[in-house]
Amino acid sequence: MSQKPAWLVAHGTPWKAGVExxxxxxxxxxxxxxxxxxxxxxxxxxxxxxFKNLAVAVLPIHEDGTVTLVGQHRFPLGDYSWELPEGGAPLGEDPLAGARRELAEETGLAAADWREVMRAQLSNSVTDEQMIGYVAMGLSTAPGGHQADDTEAIALVRAPFREALDAALAGYLPDMLTVAMLLRGYHMAREGSLPGALSRAMLG
Known part of the structure; x- marks a missing residue:
């Protein structure tokens, strides 16, 4: 991660909490x-x-530049969502362990190369939810395969990275963790932060 700019400083008086x-x-x-x-x-x-969990999101990139997306019905907005594998890691758990578990449970994949690439606050005006995002490479079938929990009816698709990114920017993949992680992956590929052959396959 790059060095923090000098102008990123707090100002004024912070909020004071009352009795909850x-x-x-x-x-x-x-x-x-x-x-x-x-x-x-x-x-x-x-x-x-x-929130009692830390949000974790995984960008699983295959050697040919495709990514695995998860499709499922989401209750709050009553819609269907195609998104990256994501879920929650209990506070106090190693977030990477949570990310590995979510990738295996939702997609049946394991990864040999994990890189933490993003930290973010989600809707920080009304929640304290935070996320960590990982790029997962060197993908293979996880022991035990796909094991969604008893409330998840999941579909999988393997899509070209640029198609997934374009779909996200067009509003077809509105999940914000997915949008953010696809943009992060694009930035890494453009800046040479990923293996050259993989970057070329992603941007191709």
């Missing part, structure tokens, strides 16, 4: 309510979604 009340809790999230104090000094009612 748990409004809802599940195995995945806790929703809290509180009266916080804004940087301006004004009281501000705040609802906050706290």
């Amino acid at each position: 009340r748990v409004a809802f809790e599940s195995g995945w999230i806790t929703v809290t309510e509180q009266i916080a104090t804004a940087p301006t000094g004004r009281p501000a009612p705040y609802g906050l979604v706290r």
Whole structure:
């Protein structure tokens, strides 16, 4: 990762948390309510979604420059989503272990070469969810194969990288982890951060 620019500094007074009340809790999230104090000094009612997992996303790149995508119905928006393999790693777990597990469970793939390439905050105005993204190369069949959990009805497709990227930028792959990781992969291929033959296959 590149060096942090000198102009990336905080300014002003930070938010101050108030007394939290748990409004809802599940195995995945806790929703809290509180009266916080804004940087301006004004009281501000705040609802906050706290996540019990770190989001992990995997960009699995095959030697021919194709990527494996996962298709499934998503409940919140009631739509069908093609996206990269992704899921949650419990807080305190090695995120790479979570990424390896998600790749194997959703696609039946294992990877010999893993590279952490991105960290991001997801919807940081109302949640504390964070993500780590990995590029996975040297792909092979995972021991045990595809093992989705009992709520996942998953389809798989192997698509040319540029087609997947173009589809994401056109809005056909709207999942933000997928968009971000495909753009990161494109940047790495253009900047020479991936093996030359693989970059050429991806950009071809």
